[in-house]
Structure formats: C-alpha cells, structure tokens
Amino acid sequence: MSGREFIPLSIPSIDEETISEVCKVLRSGWLTTGAITERFEQDLADYLGASCVMTTTSGTAGIHLAIVAVGIEPESEIITTPFTFVATANAIVHAGCVPVFADIDPNTLNISPKAIEEKITHKTKAIIPVHYAGVPADIDDVYKIAQTYNLRVIEDCAHAFGASYKNKRIGSFGDVQVFSFHPIKNITTGEGGCVVLRNEQEQDLFARMRFHGINRSIWDRFKKQSGRLDYDVVCPGYKFNMSDIQSAIGIHQLKKVDEMNNRRRALVARYSSAFENWNKIFIPDKALYEYTRSGHLFPVIVNLEKIKLSRDEIIIALKKRNIGSIAYYYPLHIFTYYREKFGYAVNDFPEAENAGAKVLCLPLYPDMTDDQQDFVIDAFRAILEE
Ligand SMILES: Cc1ncc(COP(=O)(O)O)c(C=O)c1O
The missing domain is CATH 3.90.1150.10 (Aspartate Aminotransferase, domain 1)
Structure with a gap:
C-alpha cells in the first residue's frame, strides 16, 4: 500500500462561500422550493442559453417527468443506449414505456445513429441519447432520424454540463435536455437535476407534475406579498421539486463551472x-x-x-x-x-x-x-x- 492519500475517482469542489450560503438558507426560515430555487433556475437558463429550465430532485426524476410532460403514452417504445447508467432506462420504465436498446459506436461509446434507425417500429415515440463521459452524441444524425420518423428527442445530459456540439452549448438547442447534479457530476447540488423544455404547454405540465399535480407553486402560495392560499389538484403528480438548500449549492457551483x-x-x-x-x-x-x-x-x-x-x-x-x-x-x-x-x-x-x-x-x-x-x-x- 502506498503512503499517499487515496486519490478517489471523483470528489466535488465545495468552497467556503457555498457552505456559508447554505447556512444562510438554513437560518432563513424557508428551506424548500422558493426564491433561491427560482434564482438558480434563472441562472441555469442564462448559462445554458435556454428560455426555461426547471429543477428536479434528480436527473432520473427529470428524465421520467420529461417523458410524461412531452406526452409520450405508456407502452410506447423509447430507444436508448445500453451503455449508460441504469437511471436512463429505469426512468423509461417508470414512465410506463419500453426501453429499446440500440448499440453504440466504439469510437465514442455513444449511441450509434445507424443502430437507432434499425430499432424503429410503429411504437417508437422517442430517442434518448446519452452524451457519454461528456462527449456529445452524434446530435445532427440523431435529430435527422427523429425528424424523419416524427420522434421526440430527450437528451440525457447527465455527463454533459458545459459541453458543446459544433460550437453550440448542450442545452441551448434541440428538443429536451436533462442534466444531473449528483455529486460526481460537473456541477452538484448534493442530489438534483434540471430539465430544459421549449414548449409552453409542456413546461406547464412539467411544473404541475413536479409537485403533486397542484396548479399553483408552493412558493407562490406562501410568499408574503402575492400569496394566494387556494389551489386545485389537476392530475396525480409526483414530488420531484428541488429545495432551496440544494439550489444555494447549485448557484455557487454554476459560478465556478x-x-x-x-x-x-x-x-x-x-x-x-x-x-x-x-x-x-x-x-x-x-x-x-x-x-x-x-x-x-x-x-x-x-x-x-x-x-x-x-x-x-x-x-x-x-x-x-x-x-x-x-x-x-x-x-x-x-x-x-x-x-x-x-x-x-x-x-x-x-x-x-x-x-x-x-x-x-x-x-x-x-x-x-x-x-x-x-x-x-x-x-x-x-x-x-x-
Ligand atoms: C448517464 C446518466 N443518466 C442519468 C443519471 C441520473 O442522474 P441522477 O443520479 O441525478 O438521478 C446519471 C447519474 O448518475 C447518469 O450518469
């Protein structure tokens, strides 16, 4: 055994400023989704070059809810890579859909567009490419196939925060992107994730489904000035909202990314x-x-x-x-x-x-x-x- 300290596979970089910002939230009286999360989402949108970014409890929850929000019906087939973390396929299963794997390109270990095309059936409704290790998948070819067969593309960008493809930042273009903020990732919030959606109706559905199907955000209902207490439940949603404690970490991670x-x-x-x-x-x-x-x-x-x-x-x-x-x-x-x-x-x-x-x-x-x-x-x- 060498006398050297263990060199781990990965370790997050958390500075003192982040720690004191988290303490501030802890002392503030508001710990869950609120003003800090709203700001983190705006900062993410500015960084990624997207008009709307919504945070979640994890990347897995983000993929699951993105599938639901874009209206993919249960039992549909979704094509993805077998060379990914199980979260990608599990999220497809959680959304009631069938994960159909397509083999990878050995030069990048990313999904092969040719293999995708071979797997398309009348039940196929979406493709989930993964930008493995932070090297973008063959995006142009994946979107060409999606256009030809009228499929949605939900990019699993868990590894790709800050990556770009042909000089365009991942998250700034395309259909749907999902990021993860797990501690191993390029930015972390402890656990967490976010989703970029471009269609307003899908954004609304996502926002509702993220919090129990309730039609008004908890922050809107409790904030001092404009709070309205009444709400309706319009569908049976999930509990996938990020806390302000996590967002405080994310805001500082983003500054350093x-x-x-x-x-x-x-x-x-x-x-x-x-x-x-x-x-x-x-x-x-x-x-x-x-x-x-x-x-x-x-x-x-x-x-x-x-x-x-x-x-x-x-x-x-x-x-x-x-x-x-x-x-x-x-x-x-x-x-x-x-x-x-x-x-x-x-x-x-x-x-x-x-x-x-x-x-x-x-x-x-x-x-x-x-x-x-x-x-x-x-x-x-x-x-x-x-
Ligand atoms: C490729 C890939 N997709 C999805 C996820 C899920 O992200 P999370 O852990 O935030 O749920 C991960 C996380 O490890 C991942 O590596």
Missing part, C-alpha cells in the same frame, strides 16, 4: 498526451464532428490482448496503490431485470458488451493536482506494462 470544466479538460488533455500511441489502451473520444467535451469522465478501453490482467484486476491493482477507478458502465441489457422483463440476452449488443468488459474510468475532478495525476499515470502504466 467554467473554471472547473477548464481544469477537467486540462486533466483530460494531460492524460491523453501521457497515453498517446500506447497500444495497451484506446481512448474513446474519436468523434468525427466538432465538439467541446465537458470533461466529466476519462474512460479508457484496455486492450486485454496486450495485458496480463483482466479489467477488474487492474481496478484492484490501482486500489492497492491508493487510486480509485471504476468500470462505467456494465451494459444494461445484461442486468437480470432487463433480461427477464424485456427478453434481452448476452450478444445482443456486441459493441456495448465489448466496451463493458474493457472500460475503466481513471480519477478526474477539478481539484486534482498535476502531481496526483502524474502518480495515477505512472501507476496505471506500471500495472498495464507488468
């Missing part, structure tokens, strides 16, 4: 140049279109033919050297629930399975020092060269 993402991108560039032309790994960032990554994760595909260890043995060896790493992701179609409920089987999505067996994410977070990264680079090289 460009700085944090620049550091993430610099670390990605350092990893990439350290591992350039090294035949023991492949770095899956070979998109053919122009993009700016968010720098959410640094995944590599290990070349098992040229290494004595399995991917999991590499993770254990890194851990022994006090380095955290993770296999993101195990393809969803292999999990028991998805096999048993939807009839998926091993070999259904060879590219996702190949990536699932070989992928490994190395530590990456804004406060990581060059020295810590050099330690990871040297350890990783030594383990794979053994």
